[in-house]
Amino acid sequence: MKVEFELNGEVKEFDVDSGEILLDLLRDEGCKSVKRGCETGDCGACMVLVDGRAMTSCTLFAAQADGKEVRTVEGLEDELAEQLKESLLEAGAVQCGFCIPGVLISAYSLLSRNEEPTKGEIKAALDGNLCRCTGYVKQIEAIKETADSIGGSSNGQK
Amino acid sequence: MLKNLKEYHYPGSLDEALSLSDRESRSFFIAGGTALALSDSSRPVELIDVSRLGLDELELDKENGKLTIGATTKIQKVVENKSVQSVLGGFLSESLEEIGSYPVRNAGTLGGSLVRPFPWSDVVPILSVLETEITYYHKGDEKTRELSKLYESDFRGTLNRSIIEGVSISLPEGLNTAAKFKKFSRSEFDVAALNLACKLSVEGNNISEARLSIGARPMIGERVTDLEDNLVGEKLTEKVAEDAAVFAADAADLGGDNKLSKEYRKQLVKKMAEEALMDIKKEVANES
Ligand code: FES
Numbered sequence: 001m002k003v004e005f006e007l008n009g010e011v012k013e014f015d016v017d018s019g020e021i022l023l024d025l026l027r028d029e030g031c032k033s034v035k036r037g038c039e040t041g042d043c044g045a046c047m048v049l050v051d052g053r054a055m056t057s058c059t060l061f062a063a064q065a066d067g068k069e070v071r072t073v074e075g076l077e078d079e080l081a082e083q084l085k086e087s088l089l090e091a092g093a094v095q096c097g098f099c100i101p102g103v104l105i106s107a108y109s110l111l112s113r114n115e116e117p118t119k120g121e122i123k124a125a126l127d128g129n130l131c132r133c134t135g136y137v138k139q140i141e142a143i144k145e146t147a148d149s150i151g152g153s154s155n156g157q158k
Numbered sequence: 159m160l161k162n163l164k165e166y167h168y169p170g171s172l173d174e175a176l177s178l179s180d181r182e183s184r185s186f187f188i189a190g191g192t193a194l195a196l197s198d199s200s201r202p203v204e205l206i207d208v209s210r211l212g213l214d215e216l217e218l219d220k221e222n223g224k225l226t227i228g229a230t231t232k233i234q235k236v237v238e239n240k241s242v243q244s245v246l247g248g249f250l251s252e253s254l255e256e257i258g259s260y261p262v263r264n265a266g267t268l269g270g271s272l273v274r275p276f277p278w279s280d281v282v283p284i285l286s287v288l289e290t291e292i293t294y295y296h297k298g299d300e301k302t303r304e305l306s307k308l309y310e311s312d313f314r315g316t317l318n319r320s321i322i323e324g325v326s327i328s329l330p331e332g333l334n335t336a337a338k339f340k341k342f343s344r345s346e347f348d349v350a351a352l353n354l355a356c357k358l359s360v361e362g363n364n365i366s367e368a369r370l371s372i373g374a375r376p377m378i379g380e381r382v383t384d385l386e387d388n389l390v391g392e393k394l395t396e397k398v399a400e401d402a403a404v405f406a407a408d409a410a411d412l413g414g415d416n417k418l419s420k421e422y423r424k425q426l427v428k429k430m431a432e433e434a435l436m437d438i439k440k441e442v443a444n445e446s
């Protein structure tokens with residue numbers, strides 16, 4: 001069957017099997033930031049933005065993306081995304097790196113709708129991401145740091 | 159992976175969706191998709207996507223005290239909705255936020271959680287303690303049932319070849335009402351090993367209406383109606399809460415599974431029911 005959706009800013013038509021999982025389609029399309037982890041919706045390694053909302057692509061059929069806007073880390077190139085990438089690296093929040101694309105998607109989705117999240121809100125936004133290396137502390141700090149430098153720069157507080 | 163899947167349809171109306179379903183007995187409705195995408199069943203040969211039927215409206219009618227939520231509304235959208243957050247001191251939004259993780263709630267729909275609920279469903283006890291009616295479309299007719307009664311009957315048979323359109327919740331008017339949800343699970347986003355919801359209304363000093371529902375018993379959520387009847391007319395004191403919790407643990411139909419033994423569940427019910435009742439006591443005291 002044919003499905004059409006916007007992938008990282010470009011509207012494309014895809015020939016898919018009815019039962020094809022979005023994760024498989026995206027990786028075949030070269031979006032290797034979308035990792036194959038648990039494939040049960042638990043680890044968040046396959047996270048993407050669908051119409052701006054963070055979702056696990058292993059629990060969606062490719063056909064469900066029809067007419068929607070899908071973004072992977074490959075398509076995140078704005079100031080917020082760049083700042084997040086930098087903060088994660090600077091904070092030492094990246095060890096093996098496997099979970100990082102998913103963490104980036106969750107953080108980007110959070111900061112897009114909430115410029116000044118509390119620590120609790122950052123933790124809640126990461127509740128679908130498993131990281132076996134870092135213990136999350138540095139990742140939470142990096143997201144807070146990004147929020148402070150982007151959203152909080154106007155009032156200089158927090 | 160659904161290995162025998164051949165077709166994926168996007169019907170534009172309820173009737174079209176139902177006729178597709180009647181044509182192929184091995185077709186399944188899909189909205190959020192999470193459960194089906196994880197399934198490796200060989201049964202489904204066609205999927206019928208009901209996410210384009212306009213069933214995602216959410217409306218709070220303050221005048222008539224009704225909250226209506228369309229079946230394909232994403233759970234996270236319900237959680238974030240300001241009107242929903244204002245209902246019963248945030249009970250509905252806060253308890254729905256305990257379901258899964260953020261990405262799971264972004265994909266999962268309310269109707270999807272109700273059409274074939276898992277025994278550990280949080281949604282069933284949460285909505286059962288509210289005055290919730292469920293509306294579904296079956297063979298060209300719109301039907302409405304009280305939600306808690308539906309799940310105490312053969313809901314699989316009733317909802318078979320039906321499309322859930324949404325739920326409508328009557329909000330308590332002019333009463334001092336509070337509700338609480340408690341969940342026990344092995345991790346923050348694991349499914350419930352036991353869940354419990356409770357709602358009480360107080361008039362003057364006494365309880366005028368009580369509802370308590372327990373899920374993941376390990377069976378699907380069920381109200382403990384004997385306890386509800388006993389609580390009406392009582393003054394909500396610490397002693398009443400303690401006795402009610404013991405009663406709930408004895409009266410609930412509990413069992414054991416690989417998560418928890420029956421005895422462990424019984425102790426948990428006692429603890430969670432008492433906590434819920436005491437939290438409600440605090441809340442109604444603050445309101446009066
Ligand atoms: S691979 Fe999708 S959540 Fe783990």
Ligand code: FES
Pocket residue numbers: 093094095096097098099100130131132133134
């Ligand atoms: S950095 Fe290794 S899993 Fe997160």
